[in-house]
Amino acid sequence: MLDAARQLFEDVGYEAATIRDIARRAGVSVGSVFTGFSSKAHVLGEVIRGRREELYADLERVAPHLRGSTADRVRSLFAVHYAFEFRRLKLFLAYISVAFEWREARESTDLPVLGTNPRLVGMIRDCLAEGVARGDVSSLLDLDQAVDLLLGAYVWNYRLAAGDGADSERLVSRFDHQIGVLFEGFRPAR
């Protein structure tokens, strides 16, 4: 059922897809979709959760082998993100749209709240903390705030994909530039 939903969201978009369409494509009854899921957002949430698992497993394999400056390490982590989400771009844009309804996302557990996954936040935070130890990130930096800033820049860049049809290469290069500015700002003052 989740495979059918994922394909459908990708083909016709999240808004246009109905529970009935999902049931038809999965070859089950509408009732049985509602047995497993409370709403369409719930289905999207489960599709996204499944994909998160794949992405974070990849990232956790990559993370211990990162080398270079803290900026370069963070660049590598996010380059994996862009490459991954661009494989199912429409799906991810639909998720951003729905996830921006942060109030409802918080009230129900149906949908993962964008940018707050503890594994993702932890990975970037660890990378910054190592940077503090290494000396290229200021010990005065508020790490949680820095993670928000990085994730904010990462997510907002997708508006170029939504509106201007930008490809992943353009987003990665823009984000590389943003990381350059931010990490200069994160450096200890001389």
Add this chain to the structure above:
Amino acid sequence: MNHFTYGGLTASEPAERPSQRALAKQRTREKIVGAAKALFAEHGYEGATIRDIAKAAGMSTGAVFASFTDKADLFTDIAETEQAELHAAMRAAGEDKAGREAILAMLKAAAKRHLASLALFQAIMSALWTPFLAEKTRRRLDRRPAAALIIAGVEQEIGDGSGGCVRFIAEMIWDGYLATLRRAALDGLTPELVNARIRDQTNTILAGVRRG
């Protein structure tokens, strides 16, 4: 109470007395917009229906459609008004200042407005990511004018030696601002904390430009 402007017709415009008919039409629009703002804020763009909006405004769905082509048209009208008011408030706050001071004053003015109606702001942000609405809306709503307001401040702060980098930095500052607002909505940050975060991260970005 917000003051709305529709197609150049404003309540305070003295030039020609609008006819009774035009006044009634405007009052109807205001009633619809008032009801719609509350429902979009509560249920989001998708969740609010024209039927609910008509009911809350105390009129038929037909009467709503006489004033607005469809839900997207009504929503875009509201978003446009919000945006115009936001920009006026930001411009006024930055008027007598320059550089970093102007940027921070403008962001503080923006935060004051946004924090007062976070739910509506969230509905607008969400809708801008919705592909089918964005197609229609893009023609009416420039998505980056707030960043454009910040450009002048950035230029004064870092000098014009940086070329095309100025817009890029202004957008970074604005995106950082939006990330902070989102955090404010998630964690219920106080306005003081929001302003402190905006100040810190704007300083981080500007320091990054100077060092880089």
